[in-house]
Amino acid sequence: MASPSKKQQQKQPICHPKIMVRWWSKDTVAIVTGANKGIGYALVKRLAELGLSVVLTARDESKGSKAVNSLKELGLERNVCFCQLDISDPVSVRSFVSWFKSRFDGFDILVNNAAVCYNTMGENSIDHAETVINTNYYGSKLFTEAMLPFFHCSASTSRILNISSRLGTLDKLKNAKMKALLGDKETLSEERIDMVVNLFLQDVKEGIWKMQGWPEIWTDYSVSKLALNAYSQVLACKYEGVVSVNCFCPGFTQTSMTDGKGNHSADDAAEMAATIALLPPKALTTGKFYAGSTSRGVFSKL
Ligand SMILES: NC(=O)c1ccc[n+]([C@@H]2O[C@H](COP(=O)([O-])OP(=O)(O)OC[C@H]3O[C@@H](n4cnc5c(N)ncnc54)[C@H](OP(=O)(O)O)[C@@H]3O)[C@@H](O)[C@H]2O)c1
Numbered sequence: 001m002a003s004p005s006k007k008q009q010q011k012q013p014i015c016h017p018k019i020m021v022r023w024w025s026k027d028t029v030a031i032v033t034g035a036n037k038g039i040g041y042a043l044v045k046r047l048a049e050l051g052l053s054v055v056l057t058a059r060d061e062s063k064g065s066k067a068v069n070s071l072k073e074l075g076l077e078r079n080v081c082f083c084q085l086d087i088s089d090p091v092s093v094r095s096f097v098s099w100f101k102s103r104f105d106g107f108d109i110l111v112n113n114a115a116v117c118y119n120t121m122g123e124n125s126i127d128h129a130e131t132v133i134n135t136n137y138y139g140s141k142l143f144t145e146a147m148l149p150f151f152h153c154s155a156s157t158s159r160i161l162n163i164s165s166r167l168g169t170l171d172k173l174k175n176a177k178m179k180a181l182l183g184d185k186e187t188l189s190e191e192r193i194d195m196v197v198n199l200f201l202q203d204v205k206e207g208i209w210k211m212q213g214w215p216e217i218w219t220d221y222s223v224s225k226l227a228l229n230a231y232s233q234v235l236a237c238k239y240e241g242v243v244s245v246n247c248f249c250p251g252f253t254q255t256s257m258t259d260g261k262g263n264h265s266a267d268d269a270a271e272m273a274a275t276i277a278l279l280p281p282k283a284l285t286t287g288k289f290y291a292g293s294t295s296r297g298v299f300s301k302l
Contacts (some may be wrong), residue, residue, distance in 0.1 A: 020050075029052070039269045067082075068082040087114050087135065108145070116128075138159070154171055158182075163273065165249050168222050168228065200220075232247050277299050
């Protein structure tokens, strides 16, 4: 029988969440951003159910406390704790770091889940482009950089999972120059990603963004995820053998970001995200973009 092509191999499901190899313990610490609702909340719940210690973070103190209380009602109080964190606010990031240092000697898993999108389905406004870029790209970057020194730094267990989107994959970029700039893995750098993002914001300011070949659906959000994907590549390269860095797109999920529309629930998306976040040490990848779908499970696109 002929062996599957590279493309077929990439589309085969990674593994089923229910048959994960259990390599973690209650001393394995995971941090999830933007976890007061949606996929972030469901992921904290799933990781806590699986027996990890999870730090639930939320930018709004009262929403975060409420989320933790509802997990306590599910009997997960021993596995979950809360700290306020607005990833786009350097003061909040600094105070999270002090809080964290006073309670933990390190951590193993960072899930950059927090994000904003100001468009509803079928809409494409760029009125909040700066906030979207500052949160989804620069905010995730700011928090990652602040937390990198606190990884337990075990090549087989330390990992970052950036919750991204298929809307931000390179094929959505029609601008050949930008595509070449972001597509060349050998020369890709943080400076280059920031330059591309600045060019987008400049196009927005000048009112010419529609003509420049930027992604056509939820353009500002897509550019923010394009930048996050590229940043993940840079990090994966820089920390190869130290910390694994992958991206995961949960697919069209019923959360407030999609006005409750979607092909599956936040719990389904979290189950898939947990599979990737908890890849067994022997199967741990880096620099990959995983996508999830209810019908096909989790598969690698890159
Ligand atoms: N839903 C989908 O179909 C879909 C598809 C592809 C990718 N994704 C990605 O999946 C992730 C989760 O999205 P979701 O669908 O669960 O959306 P969601 O329900 O809107 O949740 C987003 C979370 O991010 C938080 N957040 C926003 N800005 C923040 C900041 N500056 N600091 C800290 N937290 C912040 C929100 O807090 P507040 O409650 O305070 O606003 C909320 O907890 C996002 O990265 C999103 O891009 C979602």
